[in-house]
Amino acid sequence: MQNQKYVDAVVVGAGFAGLYMLHKLRESNLNAVVYEAGTDVGGVWYWNLYPGAKCDIDSIYYCYTFSEELYKKWNWTSKYPKQEEILNYLNFVADELDLRKDIQFNTQVLGATFDEEHNIWNVQLKNGEIVKAKYFISAVGCLSATNIPKIEGFDQFEGEAYHTGKWPREGVDLTNKRVGVIGTGSSGVQTIPEVAKVASQLTVFQRTAQYVLPANNYDYTQEFINESKEKFEETRKLLHYSPSGSAIIPRNKSALEDTAEEREAVFEEAWKIGGFQMTTTYYDLMVNEQANEYVSEFIRKKIKNIVKDPVTAEALTPNYMYGVKRLTLGTDYYETYNRPNVRLVNLRKTPIEKISAKGIKTTTEEIELDVLIFATGYDGMTGPLLRMDIKGRNGVSLNEKWENGGKVRTFLGLATKDFPNFFMITGPESPSVLVVMPIAIEQHVDWIVDCINYMEKQNIDAIEPSKDAEEAWSKHNREIAEMTLYTKGDSWYTGANIEGKPRSFLIYLGGFDNYRKKCDAVAASGYEEFQLY
């Protein structure tokens, strides 16, 4: 071990999860280091600099709640915060808690190998360094492994090409350029209206139409901010102990109980309010196909009313179930297609054949482009973990154990057998992305740090879940997901967006409140479903 750095814990990533984990580890007097590939803190909010990047959760909820003082010191300016504002917030937190001194930037973690003899992780950094740590903690998030689909001829393209999740820090001047955007998920939906305002011509290459709800963003008043600060404790409780881990509480009514006119009025009101209000209208939109069809049809009609060209409107109208792909919020999204400089190419009718030197060749034409934007998303949930080479007992990698994502087994999405002392913050099979992320993160970090403190006090060298515990948890996850409509869609939710990725739904849907209770019970039992060495 001589000449090699040893720390109690290595944390990968300096986004919301990594920053809070570092703070908590320090509070426990543990010696920790965070490795971060970027040049500064922020995680996804550091990388996603594309025009229009915003959060679609209310800013007063999309933040840390572990410290009342911190919560009250920061002033959000609007309901849905811009990327820049969230990044500023995370910089503020890093400064307030003096976190940077234990973060090594520009440092990518390539992988980690568990040394069974010493119960130590050897963490490999891209710069060649190996760091030893008792605990290896992933704070890499769920949506950080960018996906650029393999399209023939990409290397021949003479224009500029960018992925929304790896946008150049110096920015990109799109003024009067011919721009193409591939992809119409949350990133595409946010960037398309902004690009349309400056590009001479914008061509959107759409494979699957989206359900886009109006964001109806607005600036907060000082009065509202003061009030939200007063309500800190109430908000914290609501977010941490509600079934959805958010402030969105659906009405206790089935869409089937109302008449057509009543439903129309309810949906109309939700559309007017905007944001995710639609998800609160009826409790069964995501569990009953008929209820789902009612809301799907309501939005389909809205699209046809907004978009003037009937062929474009038809192409923009989704024919699958509402919500099985993650819902998106847009600002003038459908309206943007009424602009003379915007054109939609329906890839279902005229697929991309190749990328040429000049642009994109579909089956019917070549569209010349100066800039090509890939809003093509992420290898979600497992991608960020499996892109590291993590080797547990007997040199078996996480990729091998999880069969490239096809057979993920975790206990509570926090840990996985044969990878002792390896913890995942918002890992697969935890509620993660279907809870407000900073809240899901706080719950995970608190649990992990409590577990580590327990181990340190009891002189335990290693902890890992038992095979039975993780098999049961994974089965429970799958069974609950199958009771919903979520598994029916093709998106990063199910892994269907990545060519060759096995299909599975890796978000725990049994309720954040129940999940928290289960985690607490496991801790209270002295980690009964884990093996401790």
Ligand code: N01
């Ligand atoms: O990615 P996506 P995203 N040819 O996977 C298309 C979070 N987020 O970056 O649907 C042509 O949703 C693909 O088409 P299809 C949020 O959780 C949050 O937009 O697979 N098209 C789809 O249209 C979100 O859900 C915010 O047929 C191809 C698009 O690319 C998640 O990140 C903002 C293609 C990808 O959509 C991911 O969103 C941004 C191909 N070969 C992101 N391959 C907030 O507001 C893919 N596509 C908080």
